[in-house]
Amino acid sequence: MRTLILLALLASPAGAVEWTPIAGVQALGGAHFFRGDKGALSGNADAVLAAAVRYDDRWSFLPSLRSAYEGTRRVTDTLGTATPAQERMEHKVAFRAVWADPMSRWRLKPGISYKLGFLKETADESWGGGLFDERQWTVGFETEYLTREPHSVRASLDWFDASYPNYTSLESQAALQFAGAPVARELVGDKVLDRSGARLGLAFDMPVGERVRLDAGLSTVWSRYGSQNVVNEAGQFDADSRADFLTAMSVAARMPHEWNADLRALGSLTLGMGVLSSNQNGYDASRGTFLAKFYDYREVTVTPAVKLLVGPERAPVSVDLSIGWRRRSYGGRRAQDATGAYTGGPLSTTEWTVASTLTYPIVKRFSLVFTLERASAKSNQRFERYYRYAYEATSMLAGFRWDW
């Protein structure tokens, strides 16, 4: 990042460039409980460092670096995959330019980023050797149109390429012969999880009446898995490659309220919808059963939340409370009974989450943070040999946050 700042400075007219650091660090320690089993005492850390560079009245640059470590699982993670030793680490470097002419309502923001993700799920995996270690490039731009400051409409388009360097299909690795014939199927690919594609995002926020603010967003990620062929009804591969559309929509209404100078609140209600549409099918080889549109699902979420602010406006104690309800239905996947037999109805899951966070300022820019989260999930899927669909999970974390 220093290099980027230096380059910007060198290329600029003398004396015109200003830069401001932006930083934030949060470190929390705690424990996670899943179906009654307590995970090891661990912690999470998240750090963001950016240098906001003002080149001139129109152009600004924002190189940034984010690093995160997760040793204690959060209830917002995908918990059904729980393994006792799971740890996650992520590092991302990004560069964004912002063109904002004071006389124009438009802002244009090209950007580029690179992310390294590391995931250790079992005791024998090491950092850098995780099966789902991920590398991702994104290049894109965003345009913003200021409607009534600070409100705006934003549209963005990114191209991305994600790869899993440690994941190669077993079938492609094996040169197995069986009775003189290869055991691997034709058209089998190697890097079957590597994908590339585009992300389109639309968002706006606007005031509604005197006190309510509305935030809305729509994003869709199109992913093409170039090495993953579509499975057909006979459990063999077709020539087409897998392609997914993951679409998310959300609308949030936020309303502040003040009882007195020392007690304020910000209430919100968020409605969300998610749709995954894929041309890929599934094939349950254990039962010789073809599962058309195996990945497709629809999801609805409702999240009411309130943030209570107690004390002086510049350094209040804040209490965040939220309740989340999520229902997901898989259109092409039938639920199974405990033995694995398909019972006919589409598989669905329902999840409740309750989360609370207390932020207590100690000194300027430094706060103590306490978080308690609980999730409860249930499903009509009774076959849980590979993945847990019904569970109770709790995460408790305490630590600090520092912002610059």
Add this chain to the structure above:
Amino acid sequence: MAAVVLAVAGSARAAVLREATGLVQVRSAGGDSWRPAGKTPRPLGEGDGIRTGFNAKARVELSGGTVLVAEGNAHVSIEVDAPGHTNVHALFGTVRMIADAPRGRAVSVRTPTCVVRARGERVLVRVTVAGGGSTTVEVEEGVAGVEDNRGASVILRRDQRIEVDLAGVHEPTAAPTPVQARKTDFMALMRRELGFELGRDADYAAAARETRRAEREQGRLLTDADGRRVRVEEYVVRPAGNRLALVVMNGRPDGLSYYSWDGTFDVALPADLSGVFSSLRGGASASAWTVTDFTMTRADAVGSLAEKGSGGHQVDLNGNADPLDDVAGGGTAFRTVFDRYGLYADGVLKRGFTGVNLQAYSDAAASTTNDPLSGALLGAALPVVVTNTTFPDAASARQVRRESYGDGTTLTRETLSLEFGGGVGPRTGFGSPDRNAEDRTSFGGRTIRIVLPSDAIGVTRQVP
């Protein structure tokens, strides 16, 4: 009377819109519609409203020499504009007032949460009204009084600022210099951009999360008895119309291993194999598909253990002469019985049997000098085998079947029922649909380890 009317009319016309840059609209007192300001100068009266668009600006001269500047996205109205009293109502946005208030003339700006009054002959004050009516007042010159809706008041001097909301006035602070203000605005803009940058990650993270989740849901990622990762791929191969092969591959850091079951049937198989698979374990009636030949292989990169059978035909085990092979529950119980069977370690026959249209395996003749499938003469007679099955750990789901051969070799087959997150389950876990099974086959000084995610092993339980 006429003089009074003229005086009132004169005062009502004292305000003038002198300058309008960008989108500036005016709403006349009592009117409902906003209209473009038009040409300047334009007279304004009490009750008239002014609003500005993005980056627009409106400059209004009020009576007594007071000047009001409404910046972009602002909304104000003139409440009172009399020779001794001027009051402007600021509803939203930023206004700058240069108040000329000699000899106690009242000049004020009212917002939803406070009233700002000039306290001196010349006062420059900047008032910003945001959402919820919260107001920021900054004095650039002179002295101003700020009074909230509860009656509390504060005197502000040059370069001081104060925030006022529905809760009342806050503590005055030093107003930022223009450079500080610009830096603050810039930092707020960049923080916002940083938030957008980080926010986009959520979509990509969701896509990656779904990928990992689906791999799990399909049983492709399991944890073995030692808590180590085992990757699993399970699929079918269709070498011919009447054949199917179920392949289960395991991937570990130390290499691959696989299990396969290749069956040949008496008739062509349908595209949908669900009925075929469910019939393999047998049933109360004879299946429409009979396995005539099979080869089952457990292998790694070094060697293999293969079981082969031929001459398969369906037999009602509860209806044959051997009571020892009866299936619990009574009634008919059809299973496939093979006339010829051989067990091969690294291609070398270890044991086998033969028969003709066997109705029970108890009628089979153990192979001694000939290969049971090919009939070829063996180089040496097969050694005697003794089989011993034990549960070595009373608490855990671990079964060991040891075959000891007369030539001193052994073949050990160990079956373990696994916990979800790794490790061996309790003894009661055997047969639980919630658990995966690990199959360890040891011979010749090595072990082939295979975690079977499915009931694939059930297919093989047809031969003793």
